[in-house]
Amino acid sequence: MSKQKLAEHTPGRKLFSSKSASIVVWVITLLWTVPTLGLFVTSFRPKQDVFLSGWWHFFTSPHFTLSNYDSVLFGKGDAGSVGGVIPYFLNSLAITLPAVIFPVVIATMAAYSLAWIRFRGSDALFFFIFALQIVPIQMSLIPLLQLFTGGAHIGTITLLPKLGIAGKLAGIWLPHTMFALPLAIYLLHNFISSLPRDLMEAAYVDGANHFVVFRRIVLPLSIPAIAAFGIFQFLWVWNDLLVALTFSGGTQNISPINAKLASLVGQWGSHWEILTAGAFVTIAVPLVVFFSLQRYFVRGLLAGSVK
Amino acid sequence: MNQVSFWSSNLPKIEQTLGAIAIFFAILGAIFYIAGKVNGRASRPIATFIFLGPAVLLLFVGLVVPAVKTILFSFKDASSIKFIGIKNYQWIIDNPEMHKVIWNTLLWILITPFATTALGLLLAIMLNRMKRESLPKSLLFMPMAISFVGASIIWQFVYNYAPEGQPQTGLLSAIARTLGFTPPNWILNQPLNTFLLMIIFIWVETGFAMVILSAAIKGVPDDIMEASALDGATGWRLFKGITFPMVRPTFIVVFATMVVTSLKLFDIVRTVTGGNFGTSVISNEMYSQIFVRFDTGRGSALAVILFVLVTPILIYNIRNLRRERTIS
Numbered sequence: 248m249s250k251q252k253l254a255e256h257t258p259g260r261k262l263f264s265s266k267s268a269s270i271v272v273w274v275i276t277l278l279w280t281v282p283t284l285g286l287f288v289t290s291f292r293p294k295q296d297v298f299l300s301g302w303w304h305f306f307t308s309p310h311f312t313l314s315n316y317d318s319v320l321f322g323k324g325d326a327g328s329v330g331g332v333i334p335y336f337l338n339s340l341a342i343t344l345p346a347v348i349f350p351v352v353i354a355t356m357a358a359y360s361l362a363w364i365r366f367r368g369s370d371a372l373f374f375f376i377f378a379l380q381i382v383p384i385q386m387s388l389i390p391l392l393q394l395f396t397g398g399a400h401i402g403t404i405t406l407l408p409k410l411g412i413a414g415k416l417a418g419i420w421l422p423h424t425m426f427a428l429p430l431a432i433y434l435l436h437n438f439i440s441s442l443p444r445d446l447m448e449a450a451y452v453d454g455a456n457h458f459v460v461f462r463r464i465v466l467p468l469s470i471p472a473i474a475a476f477g478i479f480q481f482l483w484v485w486n487d488l489l490v491a492l493t494f495s496g497g498t499q500n501i502s503p504i505n506a507k508l509a510s511l512v513g514q515w516g517s518h519w520e521i522l523t524a525g526a527f528v529t530i531a532v533p534l535v536v537f538f539s540l541q542r543y544f545v546r547g548l549l550a551g552s553v554k
Numbered sequence: 555m556n557q558v559s560f561w562s563s564n565l566p567k568i569e570q571t572l573g574a575i576a577i578f579f580a581i582l583g584a585i586f587y588i589a590g591k592v593n594g595r596a597s598r599p600i601a602t603f604i605f606l607g608p609a610v611l612l613l614f615v616g617l618v619v620p621a622v623k624t625i626l627f628s629f630k631d632a633s634s635i636k637f638i639g640i641k642n643y644q645w646i647i648d649n650p651e652m653h654k655v656i657w658n659t660l661l662w663i664l665i666t667p668f669a670t671t672a673l674g675l676l677l678a679i680m681l682n683r684m685k686r687e688s689l690p691k692s693l694l695f696m697p698m699a700i701s702f703v704g705a706s707i708i709w710q711f712v713y714n715y716a717p718e719g720q721p722q723t724g725l726l727s728a729i730a731r732t733l734g735f736t737p738p739n740w741i742l743n744q745p746l747n748t749f750l751l752m753i754i755f756i757w758v759e760t761g762f763a764m765v766i767l768s769a770a771i772k773g774v775p776d777d778i779m780e781a782s783a784l785d786g787a788t789g790w791r792l793f794k795g796i797t798f799p800m801v802r803p804t805f806i807v808v809f810a811t812m813v814v815t816s817l818k819l820f821d822i823v824r825t826v827t828g829g830n831f832g833t834s835v836i837s838n839e840m841y842s843q844i845f846v847r848f849d850t851g852r853g854s855a856l857a858v859i860l861f862v863l864v865t866p867i868l869i870y871n872i873r874n875l876r877r878e879r880t881i882s
Contacts, residue, residue, distance in 0.1 A: 268679075268681075268683040269680075272677060272680045272687075272690050275677065276693050276694055279697065279757065279760075279761075280693050281725070282708045283696065283700070285708065285712070286708045298721075298723070299721050301721070301725065301728050303725070333560075334564055337567060341567045344571055348575055348578070349578060352578075352582065353609050356605040356606070356608070357608075359605055360602055360605035364602050364605065372610075374876075376609075377871070377875065378868055379618070381814060381864045381865070382620075383818050383837065383857060384818065385820070385857055385860070386620055386624045386854075386857040386860075387620035387621070387624075388620075389624070389844060390623040391615075394615070416567065421612075421616075422616065424612060425613065426617075429613070456590055456597060457597075457598075457601040458586045458590040458601065482699055485701070486700070486701030486702065486703075486704075488701070488703055488821050488824070492845075493845070500563065505704075508703050509703045509824075512706070512825060523707065523711075526703075529703070534699050534700070536699070537696070537699035
């Protein structure tokens with residue numbers, strides 16, 4: 248008997264009507280998917296059609312074109328000087344990779360020490376870091392921007408020289424790293440603190456120091472949680488608008504594709520056919536990342552919290 | 555496109571990025587190597603310092619100091635030069651526009667967390683009873699991967715409005731017309747528009763709630779379910795007596811996350827209405843004050859109000875976390 252069959256025969260399952268649940272779920276799923284479908288369909292329709300009829304008419308009178316994607320990707324077509332979004336796409340990658348790697352590594356280290364190198368006040372520190380999740384990012388924008396452009400001073404004493412990274416890539420990596428840490432440390436701490444105590448103690452007894460234990464035991468075993476948070480952070484940074492708008496200082500050379508898209512909404516309010524293609528290009532990467540890695544996402548996020 | 559200029563302007567970015575990652579790991583490797591050589595009594599504090607130091611420094615510079623500074627700025631004038639007492643707060647209290655903003659924010663945190671978490675739980679329970687759950691699960695979760703900017707463009711094709719006589723390109727308008735109603739101008743219609751924006755948020759976030767809660771439900775041991783089922787518990791009673799109490803901690807975490815996310819909400823309002831037509835919320839107003847009107851004082855005061863609104867959730871969360879820690 249297959250596993251599925253067995254499950255059906257257990258009394259807990261039998262009591263539910265799985266048919267009505269399936270119908271409700273599929274109806275909601277359909278409702279949830281229709282808006283995205285509309286975007287996808289519209290991005291392949293000629294300009295004329297987009298303006299004259301709703302996207303659902305595509306199914307009765309299909310006119311298919313790739314010219315919208317041509318305009319968006321390579322700046323060709325009738326939308327004037329579009330310029331193509333490929334440079335912005337690269338900007339997004341250049342922003343996202345370090346802004347995922349840095350906080351993941353730093354948070355894993357911090358989570359390890361909070362969980363396994365106990366010291367007076369380590370619990371309090373953990374709660375404090377958890378609490379920092381609540382600080383609205385908007386609160387940090389101005390002071391951080393001032394720090395990047397002017398340094399930190401008390402009276403005439405300079406605590407930190409001006410970093411001079413405003414409007415540079417590093418000026419976007421750093422805020423993303425800072426803002427990611429509270430959640431990252433919290434999630435990774437949940438996971439790392441639930442690693443088997445015997446294993447860790449055996450390693451310490453064998454004379455391994457914390458650096459060895461971290462590299463040889465903690466890192467390999469924490470991959471699910473690290474991957475989960477990594478995906479989360481990837482989606483967050485790739486889809487972010489606020490941090491990018493603030494810290495790119497309007498520099499076109501480093502502004503990410505999402506900010507470009509947002510500005511196009513204003514600029515091309517009437518070019519919906521191109522906006523849809525642009526939107527689809529923007530969401531393609533996170534969708535691919537998400538669909539290929541979603542397994543890890545759930546497994547890792549929950550490993551610590553559900554017993 | 556000119557090939558030469560394309561590479562000359564984009565290659566440095568790629569180099570910088572890969573270079574920064576390489577340097578980051580090189581420094582880390584060197585520190586680990588050197589610190590690993592230290593033995594004896596100093597090794598423990600040194601390890602603590604190296605593991606925890608970077609995070610603490612970044613959090614201090616990036617969140618703690620700015621939070622304190624923002625509180626100070628909120629008592630200063632537009633360019634943060636002289637103290638003006640509580641005038642910024644006075645301005646918020648006296649300004650009817652700000653009342654609307656705060657009211658909208660309260661609506662957001664009262665409605666959206668409840669809607670997303672409840673719908674997420676409902677879906678999770680029903681998915682648990684289905685045989686093939688992975689496809690609907692992925693499709694429901696998909697909006698989570700889409701940015702709010704992308705989402706706002708997607709929803710344009712739902713909420714778009716055209717005057718009578720012109721072709722309707724918005725799905726909602728078309729449906730309304732098929733059903734025999736005259737569609738309103740959705741996004742301009744107050745207070746309906748705020749709820750329409752909330753629907754976008756719910757569309758994005760429900761998948762997240764569902765996935766987390768679904769995993770929590772799967773974590774409920776089968777024998778408990780079976781035992782209570784044999785005792786005659788069914789449907790609602792089984793849910794109330796067994797399932798919900800078991801997933802309650804996860805439910806609260808998801809709910810609190812949603813409250814915080816909805817409070818910080820910025821992108822949807824910014825891209826769909828720009829905060830016009832009576833849809834603005836505190837975080838959007840804060841952005842406008844600081845970056846459009848260059849009034850750091852008022853913007854900071856709004857930030858502080860936001861912070862005060864979240865504090866109860868924070869306290870509740872920490873109390874929960876404490877209890878959990880003492881149990882395990």
